Amino acid sequence: MQRPTAVSHSDSESATTIHQPSVLTPLDPDTPALAFSRRGPLKWTDYLGCYLPSYDGLHDVGTLTLELPLSEPYSTYELSSPMKRHDGKPILELHPTLMTIFYPASKRPTEPLWRQALSMSNLMGREPRLQWITLAQIQGYLRFASITSWKRWFLIPPLLLAMGSTKLPTRGGAPICLTKHHRKEDEEKRRRYKLVIFSHGLTGNRTCYSQLCGRLAAQGYVVAAVEHRDGTSSHSLATARTGGKTVGKEVEYVDMVDVSADTRPDNYLIARAFQLELRTIELLAAAKSLASLANANPGWKAIRDANLRVRGAPGWAGDDGANWSDQQWDDFAGAITAARHPDRPQGWKRFILYDPWLETLEHCSEKFLGSLTKTSKGPIIPSDFPCLIINAPGFTVWKEHFKKLQDYFIIDRKDNSNQNCLLVVLGGAIHSSFSDLPVLVEWLWKKTKNLQLDSQKAIKIVTDLTIEFIEFRKSQNPTACNEDVGHDELEAEKFGGGKNRLESFLDLYKPDPNYVHGTNHLHESSLESFQPGKLLVHYKRLF
Template sequence: MRFPGALQSKGQTEKVPNAQKPKFRPPRSLRDKVVFPIRSLPTYTGPYPVGTMEIEVPARNPRVFSHITREGKHILQLETVLMTVYYPSSYHDRNLAVPEGKKNLSRELWLGRPRVSMAKGYGKFAGLGDFLIPFMLPTMFTKLPAYRNAPVAEYWAPEVDTKSDGVEAKTTEGIKPEGAADEPIFPLIMFSHGLGGTRTMYSSVCGEFASYGFVVCAVEHRDGSGPRSYVNHAKSSETPGSVSDAEQQGHMDHKPRERERGYHYVDYIFPKNNPYDTAPQSDKGVDAELRAAQIDLRMAELEEAYAAMCQLQRGEGEELAKTNMRRKGFKGSSSRGLEGVDWARWKNRFSLDNVTACGHSFGAATVIEMLRHTDRFTWISQGIIYDIWGAGTKPPEKESPDHRIDAPLLAINSEAFTYWPSNFELVTSLIQEAQAEPQAYPAWLMTLRGTVHISQSDFSLLYPNICSIFLKMVANPRRALDLNINASLEFLAHVLPPDLAQVNRAYKNEGLLEAEPHPLEHIPSIQMHRPDDKWVAARLQIKHESIYRLSPKLYRKLKRRAAEKHGRRPETGDEVWLHVKPTAAVLEDFERKHGGRSRSLEAVTEGALPVDDISTEDSRMEKGSERAELEDGVDG
């Protein structure tokens, strides 16, 4: 496989981008310092402490999606919606939320309960069965670096982060912006996970957003795309969400054993006769019928979750808590449930408008479909897609001209996915779709160098050596997280209304969206980690990597010192390839119509091409004499 216009260079591929150091993340406790048997997640870098709530409530409209069945039971059913809400919390009032008889607030488990059963679900998804359980043992003790049910913040955070002012930034109140309300209104993000994901698999991304002043609702999809998810039934037959109610109202199927024990679980669903439809080399392509039905179910779950967030924002949290099925007595729940939450403080604390839809891989494909239905999702105003699985998207409806991306869009690729020809062509077409007339929206497309598909999840943080050795990830996983978040925060600063954007004022603007464009065909091959065809999208390639493998961390440190010694400072292009950014005309028109803002219009749009000039043909990658089709895939 080659790039038709790529610049060729002699010598070995650069092993590691000339990267900056990750943000400062001081350990909070012994749990964060111990390597084994407990694996810890890095603390969040924004000025706000982070709180979480675990919520499962009955769907308002329980129903079955698709006719697809297994063992006589419909496999795509909407019965309840499960979510973890990440939000800015108040350090000062934390003791007010400690339940009676408890010493302090607890922290949510990353793997979830019941832990061994959840590990078995991952084993089934990975094709390793129970052999994966010992491998998952360390993460059974991992907890999120956030406090369960902590009070939501009611103050403006200082305009600093933990790198510039240390952990004291999280215990300090800032001065409100001129003309702003005494208490900030936080923007809302709805997050959709990828195949094999859960509501906590992306806790670092969601928690980072929360630490900078966003409320994030991460939904756990029960569409058979996760490793295992427990669906609880209401205890009383007269209560909404009960088995009888779901069967009568939603025509759902339950086995006798499921009715008896009060719950059932949904494992990953492998397509019949084509279990690995996600692989780029799959001869049969993607199972379009199953994947399309899963997206329909996913969108319905996000609507249900948004309805729950509306209830919370209206100050009706007590009513929400009464129907919550993630409390003592229900499967997979913490005994703390929603104890200690001050529901009155949640009233009007976040905005229900100008919501950001965000997702990874198959979750990104879900976001695209939502952006094509803004008549249905009227509350969504922009989208962020991490490493979209293009084959999982639905094609635009040609007979419906309104079925197109109708909002600003930021697309961030891993380097591994950028080398997948049909997928890169697809994501480029999505950028074109967003910027197409008659209503052009600003859109960006970039690649993070040295990253792989799971670099945008917690897995690369919990198992960095596995990702380095087997997937050839060369970027520091914490720095990769920084780049994803910083680019996303820059994007939101440009497209959110000023009154919402000013909440996020402590992030470090690295100018990632203002970098010089790097068309894929102009990137020297020496900068690339392009793998052999059989590993496309799955991993990178590092030539002569034995010395590097002795200590990737030490190698990066020595390389950084050598650059400093020769007076070379890291540049944006060392870590990020910005392929496409909006023209000045597109951004100016958007700001005029929608009241957005840009700190430096000239820098943001310098070097951008009009949408009609964005070349996809020249930057397509050849694979032998055959092109990979959009129906091919990889794990989303």
Template sequence: MFFLPSFPGRFPVGVTTFITPVRPSRAIGSVKLRIPPNSKQERHENALLLEEVAFTAYYPAEVDALSKKGVPWFIRPIRESLHGFAAFLGVSKWLLWPVVYLFGALLKIPAYPNAPLRKPESPLYQWPLVIFSHGLGGSRTAYSQFCSRLAASGKVVLAIEHRDGTGTVCMPHSWNQGRQSEPRTLLYLRESDIHWDDNDAIDIHPLPLRGQQLAFRHHEVYITYSAFRRFVHADPAAHLETIDGTSYNVESWITPDASGTTRVRCDDRVTLAGHSFGGCTVLSLLSTKPLGGYSPIPIDRVVILDPWLEPLPSPGPVPIGKVSISSKGTVVDGSFLSSPETTAALSSQTDGIELDAKVSHPRMLIINSETFTLWKDHYERLKEIVAGWEPEGGKIMTIVGSVHVSFSDFPILPVVRKKTARPIMETISKLALSFLDDTLEEVLKTVPTTGMEIKIIGVKKDGRPKRKLLGNVGDVISQ
């Protein structure tokens, strides 16, 4: 058995994967799956079908001497993961099968499957909630090192399995009268896999498929938050099951303390986080009016790892504020509304009571890889975006020597593990945790830092200069 590296932190980490049904299921967007040649199928099927939402919870766990450690890293069944990685990488599954089956059978996350949620040590304290969105080719386990490090520090992290064709593989069910259908296999979607009907409206989004996938992801984020919040509050309407039907300690999640306080803090100060297209998802969600029919998410902070900006319309994105309204001493907080409509919309619901509305937005931390910071046009746009969100000085941290996949588990996998991968992950986690715990400025005094200096080290194949950041691997550049 291979284990991923252990992670520092005060608490052992539990891992449970939940699913919640979407009834009725519905198509998001107009993109269709292309009919294969010589197929007997007569019509295109919707490519983005919202049937159920899945997410893996990483959390502080209650364990004892009998608790067994080891959570599979590869999505099960292994055969489907093989097909998924082959589709994502664009290679034959026969080239991958020895590696996938070896790692799939033996590779484990050093965490406790379905362990009970730990009771906070202090009365009235609640574990903070983080919702995480993966990037292209990612999964609910592909960022287990980052998510587990947050959990080991005392956070509950919900890593969404996006079923929009951006993951390597997923197996959603449809639900009818409370029953699951047999799962269908959804692999990574490429442009060659999709089709638009001739009568579809022209999509002016810069990357039409990614735009519709972003819309799909919005639904998944809202459903994840809403379903989990209802579950934690023991709402009878909540419907969460484990993805494989295994049992777990429900009471540890829903039993409040003597004062009625739930163990997880869901009603305010929620954090959104994401990598690459997941970071793009966070920016898109925060710059878009909330979807109708969903509970607003009281987002307080965002941690974005190497955000990919190209799928977002330009100029922008621009923040939509968090509304805090006082009326005769009453505060309503946490709704995300478009600023021009905020006061009028809320005034119409308060029977003419005078309102003092203040619009703010979540605090933001960006952690960039060296490769994305050296992507000149992209980095300039990122700085403009952060300035719009944090006019008093937003933080973009760049880690020298890191690459785009440094935020995931891939560089830390056994056999292919790089010597610098784990120290870089430790720095990423330390920066994110200190930001969430309001100690970032203090931590920046303890980690190696350097200034932004770029050296030309050669010429690329296209004739452009090949550049590199000066400094030691793991140094932090703060701008």
């Protein structure tokens, strides 16, 4: 990635950036979508357990894990939460920001079997692959599922056998992909990549959405997957340096039983709102750390020296903050509160929410709301919030929740917002379809979770739609320079009818109006009424 000329992510004037053409297959209105084909593992050894399939895209995917101390003003931020554990220690604390960055790496040529065999024993010094799950995280998931301690010991061995060896199909610390015709030292002619900041949902972590994050990286994006230390992760290990030594502190999933009776809120949503406050601080701190990569001084060297996790450190610089896109799969609406904060980076151009859970927004403390740019009296969603919302049918037929979604994003912003807003429902998906779990145990999810859509196909549709929304430019200033001419205008001429790529993509996945599953149900009342693998557009406002 090129080191940009913009001083920081908050600069009002940004460097001119070339909008890369869409990396997706060109859309042809007369040609049906290509038949879907499943992908296999990165190596044959992955077949020994549950495996994550390799990514399809122009690039291999590299990973880099950063754990960075909180900078000012976040390191001294006072949380509103009064919740304490039974021993008197606070439930929520500030910790260093932890994230894994997925980025495009150059394709590695196919190797002979003998070389692959040598790499199995690490004789060739290959890039290490990230482990998908740890024993502590498995225990966290079982605890979240309210499985008692003695039952966990019966479940942990088979789960470890099935998933303990699962690794991401990535290359740890691999050099980032540069332009083909320039040397690595040519800083001014490096490729520029848009940055996506990813926030996990309940019991998630920085690796459990690796199929989604990795596929975006394979298509040419840099994705920073943040692991939250707000008690919503299944388990996280916070690192600190004390007296010249590196020590770790476990941050476990927080249940209401962990909170002492005298500090426990009457409504668990209030506790979740306290967690949302901490999550917002973590997102803003992560954005600030990543934005420092855009500065020539201190830049990458300062990040490398501050990194508490030293494994893997390719020489790459940050993208121009003015072209960052912010993507959230966010159970606690961290994207919304971060967008309302005065420290919101000006370069955040898009917000993508996957099956968002919004119930916590009404329970935030007055202290936290007072720190935001919008008060509790105004709209909860800021007017400058261009967003794509991809819902699974389950959250769509949940009437109380879906009404709240409509009120926040559509009705409350109808008269005072000219921001893009697209709300679609992916038929056949479930709430966890955005994560890796259905990919790993699809047979189990189809039997127990009513999963009707192939897990790999769901990831493909979601990432393709995400890319189309990020790259969407419906109108351009005709006097703009050639570098800023959007790819959509060229596609509009091809289609003749003025449709852009985003609208054409939605047409490709438009439900069959004659689709019937069993009996003829209405879309608002039945999960089965949503056609698997199709996108039902509930609301579209594109400028």
